[in-house]
Amino acid sequence: MELQFLGTGAGMPSKERNTTAIVLNMLEERGTMWLFDCGEATQHRILHTPIKPRKIDKIFITHLHGDHIFGLPGLLGSRSFLGGTEPLTIYGPAGIREWVETTIRLSGTHLTYPLHIEEVDEGIVFDDEQFTVRAAWLSHVIPCLGYRIEQKPIAGALQVEKARALGIPKGPLLGQLKRGEDVTLPNGQVVRSADVVLPPKDGATLTILGDTKYCKAAILLAQHADLVVHEATFDAETTHLAAQYGHATNIEAARVAQEAGAKHLILTHISARFVGEQVTKLQQQAASVFAQTYIAHDFAAYRLHDGNVTILTK
Known part of the structure; x- marks a missing residue:
């Protein structure tokens, strides 16, 4: 599996970081891609990558703040223009169906594929022979979900x-x-x-969290995960602001990974106040708590294989 960040900023786009969107590339595993959140101009970011919108068959929305959903209408429409005919399912909290269906209706957007929208709660939101996706409520200023993607054991190779x-x-x-x-x-x-035939191998476990303060639910979703993606809108010097706005610091994100016994951590949702050497400092502060910490940048790509993370593009 490969994880590509299309937007890694917080609140609104900046020159260096667009708003939140992450693609989980599973072309090797199932021939499709999954999208987690879809901030404004996500489809513009896609134009600079090999990602094909018609290959995206699931979109998981963490919450209804604009920097996580304002890119949805454009992407849904463009998927039709680009030859998308396969069904697409959107998962998200209550309200996502009304928002998407109203936007499509009022804008006269024509879709060439079946669109399914599932408003989900805590628990298993998707399950098939390859993957299980679990959701839990985090601690933000509006209802916000985190997702845990568990790959089932992989059949051993034939010798x-x-x-x-x-x-x-x-x-x-x-x-x-x-x-x-x-x-x-x-x-x-x-x-x-x-x-x-070689014995089956354990599948990968990936946790992608929406906006959240440090909370128990995040730790539970991240339990022994191979990779955790956690927001880090603030740093150690702005802890008081993090709690006030329902966000986490880089140190708190590192604590989540540490207490969960995770293997790797990627920080995203970075405030525009952090640029240049300040971003390096963000990573170093978090790494003092949890050594295997990375800072995501727009277009950065990571490969998750056999429990290890390889940086494909910084």
């Missing part, structure tokens, strides 16, 4: 050369072994799937 050495020819028998089925050859020899 093709080992299977061939045991007499399995190319063709459907290899597929049977891959599916966990034992195979009997014409000579009566039985080749066991367990002998040529």
